Ligand SMILES: Cc1cc2nc3c(=O)[nH]c(=O)nc-3n(C[C@H](O)[C@H](O)[C@H](O)COP(=O)(O)OP(=O)(O)OC[C@H]3O[C@@H](n4cnc5c(N)ncnc54)[C@H](O)[C@@H]3O)c2cc1C
């Protein structure tokens with residue numbers, strides 16, 4: 001592990017100033033970053049501990065929407081009454097993430113900034129991995145790719161995005177508020193992750209809050225997570241669905257998939273095609289999803305993910321629809 005300076009910031013302006021230094025990174029709950037230091041995934045020169053910044057852990061809800069402070073703990077957001085009642089997909093995504101101990105430490109901002117779980121990326125020995133060492137190749141491409149993405153990947157990297165929360169936020173059209181030396185700005189969630197899963201944050205910028213607009217689709221939402229074991233496991237495939245149903249037919253729907261692409265994968269064609277479809281009509285639901293699923297490009301060991309994700313989407317639509 002490389003030596004680094006440690007600094008505890010007690011105000012937001014001091015944190016922003018400290019983060020402007022070359023090689024400085026924020027430390028929140030530390031559940032990811034400390035592992036990266038130990039595993040050699042990150043070698044910052046300076047850790048700016050933002051864990052004590054007052055007010056950034058606030059969770060507030062009103063008629064316009066939900067504001068989640070970047071330093072809110074995953075467990076606090078998952079258990080918050082307004083989140084559970086009006087944004088159930090968010091509460092469910094959080095409670096199905098990691099373990100109770102981790103959720104008590106980990107923050108929402110840190111969750112959105114986590115890196116992928118590709119075993120080659122996390123390996124103790126050095127393996128070809130473009131995310132660890134640019135230009136070194138991708139061991140997963142010719143190796144074990146059961147976990148890999150089926151949508152939107154390139155030969156540079158086939159790892160899917162790992163955050164559950166991000167999938168719910170993608171479906172519910174969240175906005176990320178950030179602050180840096182240049183001031184504050186808001187980033188639509190659809191623009192927060194680039195095509196390779198990297199974020200739109202500039203050096204020195206901090207996520208300060210996440211805003212989710214209030215809506216009927218958010219209130220009738222569900223997060224379905226399919227994993228290799230029942231708890232303490234990342235998603236093989238996941239779905240966030242939010243619906244408004246009238247007389248058994250879909251009036252409005254928001255859909256995003258997790259575990260299948262370098263970033264949360266919104267199903268925008270399906271959202272249009274699903275309007276008017278009866279919740280009980282399995283064939284019509286499949287047909288409406290087919291347009292987006294035609295773009296699936298599974299690898300050598302994960303062809304099963306396409307059908308799994310399709311079935312998971314139908315199941316999540318039905319569960320969310322029953323809440324409407
Ligand atoms: C064993 C294990 C299992 C897990 N399982 C799941 C799972 O099933 N689902 C899931 O979604 N996640 C899972 N996680 C990831 C977990 O949710 C993250 O580790 C956690 O949310 C990170 O938050 P943190 O506050 O500890 O971040 P830190 O470790 O402090 O930081 C992580 C990264 O975020 C940056 N950062 C932190 N806060 C900010 C901010 N406000 N603005 C800008 N950058 C910031 C840091 O600089 C660092 O780069 C798991 C983690 C572990 C270790």
Ligand code: SF4
Pocket residue numbers: 116118119120121128129130131132137138139140141156157158159
């Ligand atoms: S999939 Fe991505 S993270 Fe995994 S080895 Fe390839 S480049 Fe590295």
